[in-house]
Amino acid sequence: MIEKIEVPALARVEGEGGLYIKLKNGQAEEIRVDIYEPPRFFEGFLQGRFLQEVPDITARICGICPVAYQMSSVQALESALGITISDQTRLLRRLMYCGEYIESHALHIYLLQAPDLLGKESALELAAVAPEVVRNALRLKKIGNDLLKAIGGRSVHPVNACVGGFYRWPDVEPIQALLPELEWGLEASLETVRWAVTLPYPDLELDYEFVALHRPDEYAVYDGEVWSSKRKAVSVDEFDKVYLEEHVRHSNALHSRTIDGNPYLVGPLARLNLNHEQLSPLAQKALKESNIKLPLCNPYKSLIARAIELVDAYETAIQLVKNYQPTGKAYVPLALKAGVGAGASEAPRGLLFHRYAVDAQGLVLRARIVPPTAQNLPRMEEDLKSLVPQIVQLPHAEATLTAEHLVRAYDPCISCATHFLKLKIEED
Amino acid sequence: MEATIVVIGIGQSLRGDDAAGLMAVRLWQKKFPETASRPEVRAETLELPGLGLLDYLDGMQAAILVDAIRSSDPPGSLRRFTLRQAIAFTSEARSAHGWGVAETLQLGIALNPSIKQCRLILFGVSGHQFQMGAALSPEVEMALPRAAESVEREVLRFLKRFKNKS
Numbered sequence: 001m002i003e004k005i006e007v008p009a010l011a012r013v014e015g016e017g018g019l020y021i022k023l024k025n026g027q028a029e030e031i032r033v034d035i036y037e038p039p040r041f042f043e044g045f046l047q048g049r050f051l052q053e054v055p056d057i058t059a060r061i062c063g064i065c066p067v068a069y070q071m072s073s074v075q076a077l078e079s080a081l082g083i084t085i086s087d088q089t090r091l092l093r094r095l096m097y098c099g100e101y102i103e104s105h106a107l108h109i110y111l112l113q114a115p116d117l118l119g120k121e122s123a124l125e126l127a128a129v130a131p132e133v134v135r136n137a138l139r140l141k142k143i144g145n146d147l148l149k150a151i152g153g154r155s156v157h158p159v160n161a162c163v164g165g166f167y168r169w170p171d172v173e174p175i176q177a178l179l180p181e182l183e184w185g186l187e188a189s190l191e192t193v194r195w196a197v198t199l200p201y202p203d204l205e206l207d208y209e210f211v212a213l214h215r216p217d218e219y220a221v222y223d224g225e226v227w228s229s230k231r232k233a234v235s236v237d238e239f240d241k242v243y244l245e246e247h248v249r250h251s252n253a254l255h256s257r258t259i260d261g262n263p264y265l266v267g268p269l270a271r272l273n274l275n276h277e278q279l280s281p282l283a284q285k286a287l288k289e290s291n292i293k294l295p296l297c298n299p300y301k302s303l304i305a306r307a308i309e310l311v312d313a314y315e316t317a318i319q320l321v322k323n324y325q326p327t328g329k330a331y332v333p334l335a336l337k338a339g340v341g342a343g344a345s346e347a348p349r350g351l352l353f354h355r356y357a358v359d360a361q362g363l364v365l366r367a368r369i370v371p372p373t374a375q376n377l378p379r380m381e382e383d384l385k386s387l388v389p390q391i392v393q394l395p396h397a398e399a400t401l402t403a404e405h406l407v408r409a410y411d412p413c414i415s416c417a418t419h420f421l422k423l424k425i426e427e428d
Numbered sequence: 429m430e431a432t433i434v435v436i437g438i439g440q441s442l443r444g445d446d447a448a449g450l451m452a453v454r455l456w457q458k459k460f461p462e463t464a465s466r467p468e469v470r471a472e473t474l475e476l477p478g479l480g481l482l483d484y485l486d487g488m489q490a491a492i493l494v495d496a497i498r499s500s501d502p503p504g505s506l507r508r509f510t511l512r513q514a515i516a517f518t519s520e521a522r523s524a525h526g527w528g529v530a531e532t533l534q535l536g537i538a539l540n541p542s543i544k545q546c547r548l549i550l551f552g553v554s555g556h557q558f559q560m561g562a563a564l565s566p567e568v569e570m571a572l573p574r575a576a577e578s579v580e581r582e583v584l585r586f587l588k589r590f591k592n593k594s
Binding site: 045060063064107111122123124127128131134135138141142145155156157 | 442474475476477478479480482483531534535538539561
């Protein structure tokens with residue numbers, strides 16, 4: 001018996017993804033997560049651009065995580081120029097990142113993955129039976145967008161972050177005016193964790209190599225050292241000596257593997273497993289009360305990791321907002337020189353690495369961007385391979401849904417589209 | 429006076445014809461500054477608004493949306509849809525946003541009575557080149573003045589209707 005599950009193209013947005021599973025005698029013969037999204041297109045047209053344009057150009061790679069692209073790029077370029085930013089700048093960037101985690105995680109938890117776990121086809125169906133849940137989800141998400149707007153002028157593709165700091169300090173009043181909503185969000189995020197652990201997750205325990213940034217003093221999001229659960233830590237500058245990209249025929253996105261050829265996992269599970277001791281106090285408490293055993297190795301349970309990170313993001317944001325009182329200049333003036341620099345931060349979907357070479361006039365000579373979804377693609381395919389023995393006996397619709405759900409649990413950049421997959425089974 | 433009518437251009441400026449909605453609304457603001465600057469009227473150009481679109485509709489009496497669409501019409505064709513027609517669009521319409529306009533409106537109607545009551549008109553500009561880095565196609569560029577004039581007519585119609593009511 002040969003069975004083929006095929007999703008020729010995702011039916012929305014850039015049409016950049018598809019899923020193909022070919023089974024033979026109940027075993028996976030071929031598995032591909034096809035991605036047509038071309039982030040490296042950006043690397044080409046960054047060449048010759050002035051370095052200060054880079055954060056706003058790279059932000060356009062993603063509508064959900066533009067801050068991640070800005071944060072990794074400014075750090076890489078500041079490293080190339082030998083600039084040290086002020087503590088105030090770092091904290092404001094961290095706050096901006098909280099906004100992005102809030103909007104991205106709230107969206108994914110409630111509107112993209114929860115419908116799978118609750119047996120609903122979409123968030124619309126979920127809204128029909130549980131309008132209050134979806135209303136709260138939208139409110140949770142909006143608070144993140146409002147935070148981004150208060151700091152960066154607009155909620156999608158915010159502007160203001162620049163190489164050296166910020167173009168100007170955002171006004172204190174609109175940021176502090178968000179405190180009541182942030183406090184509501186913190187309570188709602190704690191409730192989200194309590195609810196998340198009650199959901200019925202498919203059984204799938206896998207042996208992952210987790211890779212994430214790490215800091216001893218805080219839950220690493222903005223910066224840190226590159227940690228792995230299976231190898232020694234390296235600096236961000238050494239990242240691309242250990243984690244290598246390769247081209248595979250079925251994907252326009254490069255695939256990443258470790259130097260010894262293994263797939264690895266970036267994202268919320270990796271962060272939680274490597275960095276749970278650095279979570280904010282209430283996030284740690286929520287983790288403890290949920291009785292979750294770490295390391296968490298079920299990809300479907302990334303939702304729980306996101307819920308705990310949502311608590312961390314709200315609690316961290318509240319502290320940063322309360323302490324926000326900027327003084328002095330918002331940026332370090334640029335002293336241009338030729339150089340090469342790397343930067344990395346933790347996008348909601350995982351580690352995002354940038355490297356740039358610039359000339360003495362500040363023009364970009366070379367750009368390299370390694371997005372989290374591309375790093376996770378080989379891992380996603382391995383996960384699907386492990387899933388096959390479990391789904392091969394299921395009715396086709398259920399098997400398809402379980403496979404799709406696995407892809408969605410990764411929250412890839414194509415996750416909105418994967419909610420509208422159409423599948424075709426071929427047998428001969 | 430608070431705005432009661434919102435004109436929203438939706439799209440992505442880096443994806444060829446997907447910028448049609450943004451460009452049409454900007455052109456409308458330029459060609460009809462008197463209407464566009466009235467206190468009852470607010471104009472927005474939103475790139476990838478996703479679910480955030482609902483925040484711009486909340487509390488509005490009327491909304492006029494302009495977005496690029498894929499259809500069997502020739503490129504540059506302009507179509508007018510009511511809210512009921514707009515939500516019938518499927519994701520296969522491939523509007524180039526993370527959370528499609530149709531799904532977002534459906535969700536808004538399900539959750540927020542104020543959005544259900546909003547009189548919404550969507551102008552769809554048929555495009556044919558949506559790839560990253562593409563320019564606006566000549567057909568869509570030529571359609572922009574017509575789209576701007578249609579927006580103007582619609583805004584004036586709503587202003588008149590609300591004035592008569594008050």
